Amino acid sequence: MKKKVLLWIGGIIGVVLIGAGAYAYNVYNKVSKTLEGVHQPLEREASPKRTEQPSIKQAAPISILLMGSDPRGDERGRSDSLILITLNPTLKSMKMVSIPRDTYTEIVGKGIKDKINHAYAFGGVEMSVNTVENFLDVPIDHYIEVNMEGFKDIVNAVGGVDVNNDLAFTQDNHTFAKGPIHLNGDEALAYSRMRKQDPRGDFGRQMRQRQVIQAVIKKGANVSSLANYGSILTAIQKNVKTSLTQEQMFEIQQNYREVRNSNEEIQIEGKGQMMNNIWYYVVPEQSRQELSKKLREHLALPVQ
Template identity: 55%
Template sequence: MRSRSERKSKPKKRKWLKITLITLSVIFLLVAGYLFMLYKSLTDTVANMHEDPRGGQISEKRDKEIEFKKKDPFSVLLLGVDQRAGDRGRSDTIIVMTVNPKKESIEMVSIPRDTRTEIVGRGTEDKINHAYAFGGVEMSMNTVENFLDIPIDYFVQVNMEGFKEIVDAVGGVTVNNDLNFSYDGHTFPKGKITLNGEEALAFSRMRKGDSRGDFGRQIRQRQIIEAVIKEGASLETLVNYGPIFEALSENVKTNLTFDQMVAIQANYRNAAKSINQHTINGTGKRINGIYYYIVPEDEKLALQNMLKEHLEIN
């Protein structure tokens, strides 16, 4: 026969088991609720970011649509637009990325904003960054397609004026600065520096005080973008997702849908194993008193062939 103490211990154990199960259930519901809010905020943000200047049509240089499940190579045009109040602005940062998961590589080409080329839809030759001022994203995509002779499948546009909001939302960024300089009331010493939004914007805009000119500025802009991605992916930042999603929603536009972003994440991870950055060789020249960057035909042809090979275009 069980003693009185043994009989009392059984209900006590059941009571603690019940409390534990209730506590775990509450925690599960809270976590599930948080994840649902996070997912809904993310999908709402991507929906607000979505913009399709081609109305769902694929590039004229494509025979068929990209199939992410088959890991088809694709291209992305990154535009950093210096857009201020009452002004459409110009695309001061123009970067083309071709992504090939089979070759486990990404080719990244920075196009100098002063590059002289045909502006498709205008019938004139001008600086390539003027395409955005004349006809927005669509004219920019068409002009870059014509310049590189490859399809531009997708675009991501970042408003550099509002980029400071994104930097502040992730709690600032840390970069390795290779040039000691001052700009717009801020001083940037060489070495590892941490920047808030306003400082990051000034850091990414300076051009004339750098002997590399536009190339130096593009390097700093890539540093800021990479640092934002790194900070945005951290667990600590994820808890503060509200301001981050709001900043992205207001300052980033893309024709990629949420489902396409998910498919790229699932099928193209290996492409990031090797990121090769390319600059375009050319010379500066004044034509009718205006400075242009002139790219020789043989340089352009070599670049076109390299990108076509990476995109597996015959």
């Protein structure tokens, strides 16, 4: 009798383990297909700002350009937000530099000076990466492009996000109270787009964008989100492109997880200026060089 009971219990455990294994395989299989679908490498093999490509497998310091694109109909649109992230696993730290979209700089490959977000309209991801790289004089090893209009699908897929709002305002028919608030997809998009009512202008908007992005990452990394992994993967596949391969993403998750222990958010110093009746954000050369030095040191590169 005892033997039959043990066999019965063992059978139940076996069924559960097989089911769990099948579920895990199904999740892994769908994740792999999604990551393969969003992979879109840069045309260049490596950054001209490096002598050799850094190894993610060996946990070398790396940089990633996060771009929020704003397509309009059949047009490519502009990069609505630009955030350069540098990761140094040895120092267990990361730096996030929000680049004002009106920053006046050379558009690499176009031969003109213009607003930095126009690089995307002129030449897509390639021109944006080359332009930001030239402006900051640091290598950009990888990029992640997110369709901002579709970003709301990702927020909804993780069940919404929680942020701490420091300014009460209304945007796109959504009212946001001051203090801790929960945002669904549409609300998160409106929240991250507002800048005209903020006395900090574009810097306030950049701060809210970072809040939402960090909240999505935190929520998506939570084990409870696995229950809705199908919706999350669908939203990612529709709205994200990146030069990172599946293997590199897993290696970053494994080798760079402690960089979140120290996160510095950097604001680029400059001032607004009218030129030919167009408003630009002009960054003094000294400020640009000081920022470049700081980022190069964090990437363990020679300071020029």
